[in-house]
Amino acid sequence: MRDDPRLPTSPGFWRSPLRGPWFTSVLGLVLLVGTTVLFVTGLVSYAAYNPDLSPVNDQTPDKGILGFYLFPWPTDPAWLYRLNQGIHVTLGITLIPVLLAKLWSVVPKLFALPPARSLAHALERISLLLLVGGALFEFVTGVLNIQLDYVFPGSFYRLHFYGAWVFFAGFAVHVALKAPAAVRNVRHMRRGAAPEDDLVPPSPDPATFSRRGALGFVGGGSLLLFGTTVGQNFDGALRRTAILAPHGGAEPGSGPNGFQINKTAAYAGIDPAETAEDTWRLIVTGRSGAVRLSRAQLARLPLHSSSLPIACVEGWSTSDQWWRGVRLRDLARLVGYEDDPPDVFVESLQRRGAFRHAALRANQVADPRSLLALYVNGEDLSPDHGHPARVIVPAAPGVLNTKWVARMTFGDL
Numbered sequence: 001m002r003d004d005p006r007l008p009t010s011p012g013f014w015r016s017p018l019r020g021p022w023f024t025s026v027l028g029l030v031l032l033v034g035t036t037v038l039f040v041t042g043l044v045s046y047a048a049y050n051p052d053l054s055p056v057n058d059q060t061p062d063k064g065i066l067g068f069y070l071f072p073w074p075t076d077p078a079w080l081y082r083l084n085q086g087i088h089v090t091l092g093i094t095l096i097p098v099l100l101a102k103l104w105s106v107v108p109k110l111f112a113l114p115p116a117r118s119l120a121h122a123l124e125r126i127s128l129l130l131l132v133g134g135a136l137f138e139f140v141t142g143v144l145n146i147q148l149d150y151v152f153p154g155s156f157y158r159l160h161f162y163g164a165w166v167f168f169a170g171f172a173v174h175v176a177l178k179a180p181a182a183v184r185n186v187r188h189m190r191r192g193a194a195p196e197d198d199l200v201p202p203s204p205d206p207a208t209f210s211r212r213g214a215l216g217f218v219g220g221g222s223l224l225l226f227g228t229t230v231g232q233n234f235d236g237a238l239r240r241t242a243i244l245a246p247h248g249g250a251e252p253g254s255g256p257n258g259f260q261i262n263k264t265a266a267y268a269g270i271d272p273a274e275t276a277e278d279t280w281r282l283i284v285t286g287r288s289g290a291v292r293l294s295r296a297q298l299a300r301l302p303l304h305s306s307s308l309p310i311a312c313v314e315g316w317s318t319s320d321q322w323w324r325g326v327r328l329r330d331l332a333r334l335v336g337y338e339d340d341p342p343d344v345f346v347e348s349l350q351r352r353g354a355f356r357h358a359a360l361r362a363n364q365v366a367d368p369r370s371l372l373a374l375y376v377n378g379e380d381l382s383p384d385h386g387h388p389a390r391v392i393v394p395a396a397p398g399v400l401n402t403k404w405v406a407r408m409t410f411g412d413l
């Protein structure tokens with residue numbers, strides 16, 4: 001069976017002259033750097049949720065030591081999350097052709113017999129399964145999430161989080177097992193000898209395509225994806241180039257509220273009757289009790305402005321918008337925290353669905369740029385941007401900027 005060239009288990013079955021250590025190594029090197037950046041920006045994105053703050057931000061059950069985190073997420077620079085997540089998503093999409101080409105280049109190994117020649121070889125194959133499976137899983141869940149909006153059973157967040165660690169485990173074992181051979185190979189090549197490699201087909205078909213041409217094809221695919229995605233991090237004409245992004249590069253209308261919207265008020269099931277001036281009240285609770293405020297009362301508190309972007313975990317962001325509202329630390333003051341604002345738990349009017357509540361860390365509350373915004377770009381917030389009031393915090397993931405706020409509970413979480 002091993003030698004029947006009609007079967008993929010036979011080396012003779014694989015005839016593309018493109019396969020070989022050079023093609024695989026170049027792609028592997030790109031992925032080595034690229035997936036490292038993806039893993040690190042992914043962990044940073046995780047940290048940006050302040051995962052140990054309360055169960056509402058980090059919904060990963062039984063994460064144990066995997067959910068380690070080292071620091072309260074900073075509020076400076078204000079574009080921190082925008083940059084991190086822009087890199088994570090844009091790079092992830094750009095690397096898709098490289099990943100596919102790399103998998104294609106090593107696919108004969110998937111069928112190689114016997115399944116394991118030794119314990120080390122068995123370990124290596126299992127680690128490859130984790131590595132390849134983990135990488136595929138991360139790319140597929142990531143893309144589905146940004147394109148199709150949380151279609152998963154359970155939560156994207158959990159799946160992508162655990163998937164990343166499975167991938168990393170495979171990656172670590174793979175590197176540890178392969179490094180000695182890679183070093184040997186490089187030494188061989190330095191001496192001008194061809195590396196030993198079972199990727200080279202024993203009976204190749206004639207070439208119709210050079211290896212460089214194939215690499216160019218892969219790189220061209222990456223460039224095309226990059227060019228049709230990256231614009232979602234910018235405004236105006238640049239955003240319109242992001243035809244592959246989930247919002248298709250379209251701005252929702254023009255004017256002061258004409259910047260990207262995640263979920264509309266209608267989608268979130270916000271009833272206009274609940275947000276009307278004479279029905280909506282904000283309830284703020286803390287050390288000294290609770291305060292109920294109408295929007296008019298809020299608007300008579302000291303108002304402040306900050307220029308801050310919205311940066312969604314899904315990889316789009318807006319440039320700075322000019323928000324105006326009440327400082328979160330002033331709201332903390334109203335309920336008994338004079339100089340030492342604590343954490344806050346923010347709840348929306350929204351009854352169903354994700355993102356209807358969020359917890360913010362004390363350092364985020366204390367930042368003078370953190371607002372409960374009533375206005376944006378000189379106008380009332382539109383219903384879709386969170387009227388009557390929404391949170392905006394520098395450097396935080398968009399998901400922490402709760403819209404249609406109904407209740408804020410200050411106290412250490």
Ligand SMILES: Nc1nc2c(c(=O)[nH]1)N[C@H]1C(S)=C(S)[C@@H](COP(=O)(O)O)O[C@H]1N2
Pocket residue numbers: 259260261262263268310311312313348349350354355356357384385386397398399400401402403404
């Ligand atoms: N109540 C509520 N607040 C919310 C959301 C939501 O779905 N419901 N979406 C969040 C997410 S994921 C983002 S990126 C921002 C987007 O804000 P925008 O729609 O005003 O751009 O709002 C956040 N606040």
Ligand SMILES: [Mo]
Pocket residue numbers: 262311312313314398399
């Ligand atoms: Mo978001």
